[in-house]
Amino acid sequence: xxxxxxxxxxxxxxxxxxxxxxxxxxxxxxxxxxxxxxxxxxxxxxxxxxxxxxxxxxxxxxxxxxxxxxxxxxxxxxxxxxxxxxxxxxxxxxxxxxxxxxxxxxxxxxxxxxxxxxxxxxxxxxxxxxxxxxxxxxxxxxxxxxxxxxxxxxxxxxxxxxxxxxxxxxxxxxxxxxxxxxxxxxxxxxxxxxxxxxxxxxxxxxxxxxxxxxxxxxxxxxxxxxxxxxxxxxxxxxxx
Amino acid sequence: xxxxxxxxxxxxxxxxxxxxxxxxxxxxxxxxxxxxxxxxxxxxxxxxxxxxxxxxxxxxxxxxxxxxxxxxxxxxxxxxxxxxxxxxxxxxxxxxxxxxxxxxxxxxxxxxxxxxxxxxxxxxxxxxxxxxxxxxxxxxxxxxxxxxxxxxxxxxxxxxxxxxxxxxxxxxxxxxxxxxxxxxxxxxxxxxxxxxxxxxxxxxxxxxxxxxxxxxxxxxxxxxxxxxxxxxxxxxxxxxxxxxxxxxxxxxxxxxxxxxxxxxxxxxxxxxxxxxxxxxxxxxxxxxxxxxxxxxxxxxxxxxxxxxxxxxxxxxxxxxxxxxxxxxxxxxxxxxxxxxxxxxxxxxxxxxxxxxxxxxxxxxxxxxxxxxxxxxxxxxxxxxxxxxxxxxxxxxxxxxxxxxxxxxxxxxxxxxxxxxxxxxxxxxxxxxxxxxxxxxxxxxxxxxxxxxxxxxxxxxxxxxxx
Ligand SMILES: [Zn+2]
Numbered sequence: 121x122x123x124x125x126x127x128x129x130x131x132x133x134x135x136x137x138x139x140x141x142x143x144x145x146x147x148x149x150x151x152x153x154x155x156x157x158x159x160x161x162x163x164x165x166x167x168x169x170x171x172x173x174x175x176x177x178x179x180x181x182x183x184x185x186x187x188x189x190x191x192x193x194x195x196x197x198x199x200x201x202x203x204x205x206x207x208x209x210x211x212x213x214x215x216x217x218x219x220x221x222x223x224x225x226x227x228x229x230x231x232x233x234x235x236x237x238x239x240x241x242x243x244x245x246x247x248x249x250x251x252x253x254x255x256x257x258x259x260x261x262x263x264x265x266x267x268x269x270x271x272x273x274x275x276x277x278x279x280x281x282x283x284x285x286x287x288x289x290x291x292x293x294x295x296x297x298x299x300x301x302x303x304x305x306x307x308x309x310x311x312x313x314x315x316x317x318x319x320x321x322x323x324x325x326x327x328x329x330x331x332x333x334x335x336x337x338x339x340x341x342x343x344x345x346x347x348x349x350x351x352x353x354x355x356x357x358x359x360x
Numbered sequence: 361x362x363x364x365x366x367x368x369x370x371x372x373x374x375x376x377x378x379x380x381x382x383x384x385x386x387x388x389x390x391x392x393x394x395x396x397x398x399x400x401x402x403x404x405x406x407x408x409x410x411x412x413x414x415x416x417x418x419x420x421x422x423x424x425x426x427x428x429x430x431x432x433x434x435x436x437x438x439x440x441x442x443x444x445x446x447x448x449x450x451x452x453x454x455x456x457x458x459x460x461x462x463x464x465x466x467x468x469x470x471x472x473x474x475x476x477x478x479x480x481x482x483x484x485x486x487x488x489x490x491x492x493x494x495x496x497x498x499x500x501x502x503x504x505x506x507x508x509x510x511x512x513x514x515x516x517x518x519x520x521x522x523x524x525x526x527x528x529x530x531x532x533x534x535x536x537x538x539x540x541x542x543x544x545x546x547x548x549x550x551x552x553x554x555x556x557x558x559x560x561x562x563x564x565x566x567x568x569x570x571x572x573x574x575x576x577x578x579x580x581x582x583x584x585x586x587x588x589x590x591x592x593x594x595x596x597x598x599x600x601x602x603x604x605x606x607x608x609x610x611x612x613x614x615x616x617x618x619x620x621x622x623x624x625x626x627x628x629x630x631x632x633x634x635x636x637x638x639x640x641x642x643x644x645x646x647x648x649x650x651x652x653x654x655x656x657x658x659x660x661x662x663x664x665x666x667x668x669x670x671x672x673x674x675x676x677x678x679x680x681x682x683x684x685x686x687x688x689x690x691x692x693x694x695x696x697x698x699x700x701x702x703x704x705x706x707x708x709x710x711x712x713x714x715x716x717x718x719x720x721x722x723x724x725x726x727x728x729x730x731x732x733x734x735x736x737x738x739x740x741x742x743x744x745x746x747x748x749x750x751x752x753x754x755x756x757x758x759x760x761x762x763x764x765x766x767x768x769x770x771x772x773x774x775x776x777x778x779x780x781x782x783x784x785x786x787x788x789x790x791x792x793x794x795x796x797x798x799x800x801x802x803x804x805x806x807x808x809x810x811x812x813x814x815x816x817x818x819x820x821x822x823x824x825x826x
Contacts, residue, residue, distance in 0.1 A: 130570065134500075134508075135725070135727040135728075136727035136728060136729065136730025136731050137730075138730055138731060139727070139730030139760075139763070142730070142763050142764075143763060146763050146765075180508045180509075180510060248724075248725075249724065250724070267724075267725045267726075267727055269725060311725075311727050312727055313727055313730050316730070316759055316760075316763055317756070317759065343768070346755060346758050346759045346762055346768075346771075346773075347759060349755040349758075349773070350755040350756045350758075350759045352755070353752075353753065353755055353756070
């Protein structure tokens with residue numbers, strides 16, 4: 121049984137975030153891998169050691185602040201679980217939150233959880249639009265497509281990005297990198313949402329979650345025609 | 361005589377004819393032309409309305425509400441100016457007045473009825489001062505274009521605050537709307553539904569307003585109608601659902617007619633409207649409220665509402681070889697959820713068509729499809745054998761259905777609209793239900809008009825009195 125944790129679904133429900141949970145669960149489901157989803161809201165307890173896949177999304181400013189306050193209380197247990205291989209997908213605000221700090225326009229440093237070697241600073245304009253990145257999944261080059269919409273510009277330190285920007289802005293619109301990878305943590309500005317279309321990434325997350333529990337992690341093949349077609353629409357439009 | 365206005369109107373009318381010659385709809389170009397020649401065009405035309413200027417804004421149901429108000433007022437023999445379906449930016453509003461003006465720039469009208477886009481609302485208010493503003497609801501809509509919902513609500517609130525005087529017609533059940541009286545200090549009349557009016561199939565997922573707009577505390581609900589609409593109360597301050605003066609109840613659908621009872625002050629009346637969909641009762645209540653505020657008798661309002669016919673894509677009904685086909689515009693999760701619910705409330709087998717475009721006017725970000733509860737349709741799977749997905753993002757729509765749990769063999773992707781609609785009309789269901797985003801709507805309607813019979817004459821612009 122894999123346990124999926126959706127953090128703050130009440131607060132962070134922008135941009136079809138739910139789609140990421142749906143994709144992870146369904147792809148387990150179709151393969152007969154039992155899976156359970158727990159939703160954890162502000163003030164509710166959760167033991168990250170017991171979780172196999174943690175999803176952290178983004179929200180509007182007010183909601184983001186409420187989430188940050190709650191998440192800071194869980195900082196140590198989350199850091200330990202991540203060091204021990206917890207599989208995490210963090211999007212937009214969730215991504216920024218895992219870093220060192222967020223630098224506002226006014227020059228104020230809002231501390232993050234400090235788990236990952238990255239920081240974010242407020243940008244001049246919002247980076248909005250369809251985006252295609254090239255990533256490597258189990259050694260295979262893969263095009264990942266989604267939609268980005270963020271004003272924060274993130275700079276990663278000594279870490280792997282999720283991929284290289286083929287078309288779009290990515291982390292900051294400057295260094296052509298998108299997202300971040302650390303152990304089993306995957307961060308990205310791609311919503312879209314990310315997992316339903318990009319099935320090889322979803323399968324990698326499932327694999328890593330199974331491996332961490334010492335379970336059989338060879339996944340049976342699924343029909344990915346629609347997934348590939350949905351990515352293909354964006355790739356064809358942006359990459360010519 | 362206002363020479364500048366005259367020249368602007370003449371140029372705009374010429375532009376309109378030229379544009380029509382080349383197949384354009386001409387719903388914003390004349391406005392653009394006139395405004396470029398004379399900036400005061402809208403202001404000078406609008407002040408010729410003899411009685412009131414009434415505006416409708418909010419997220420869902422602007423067109424429907426505005427057309428319902430038109431049906432009510434027109435039934436009394438008054439002359440109106442109304443802006444066309446969707447032409448709700450400042451250029452569209454300007455175009456509406458130009459269309460009704462003569463070559464001298466004179467307009468003969470009692471009321472101007474204008475639906476105004478939330479983002480354009482402040483801009484329009486800088487040039488026109490309405491006597492009444494109807495606000496229906498606020499939902500998340502096309503995020504990439506407007507930023508987040510909070511900003512939209514703030515925009516409307518601040519614009520209203522800047523008006524020296526106006527009477528507000530507000531939905532008491534939506535906290536984001538109901539706050540407008542307290543927040544702006546204007547007078548207001550509230551309309552709403554008696555608690556627990558909606559069928560139990562309601563979706564719980566998309567709730568926009570969890571926090572009190574006054575003090576930020578989490579709102580508590582005694583019951584929900586749909587989305588964040590319901591009986592709310594703030595534990596942190598005195599803000600709660602205002603008692604509506606105009607209250608709807610006993611909602612039922614009989615054939616293609618929606619019936620509802622309305623309680624106002626001590627009296628009661630029954631409304632019958634040619635439309636589907638629970639949420640349309642709110643639009644009818646808004647029209648009822650406007651009608652009674654300008655002194656139309658309730659029986660006359662009911663008569664007027666009976667003449668209302670859905671505009672393009674607002675539950676517009678066609679017949680294909682005797683089989684009904686319903687066209688429904690979708691633009692945000694709440695609207696799509698309501699559409700799915702109303703589809704599921706129709707008995708019998710259905711074929712479903714879904715056209716998703718991601719042009720500017722649709723919203724380039726279609727991630728909201730993942731916030732719609734298509735999972736509800738899985739339970740009714742046996743009644744829906746075929747889903748035809750079309751439009752620029754047909755594949756993503758199909759993917760959403762796949763992950764909702766619809767078997768792959770029931771999903772077909774046909775990107776081109778015409779063969780896709782044909783396939784859906786000829787589908788196995790006794791009824792065809794068509795969902796379409798904004799920019800796919802007109803081609804969908806055009807194709808339907810060519811292939812199928814329209815149920816009733818089109819209500820666009822309420823042409824009988826224009
Ligand atoms: Zn309050």
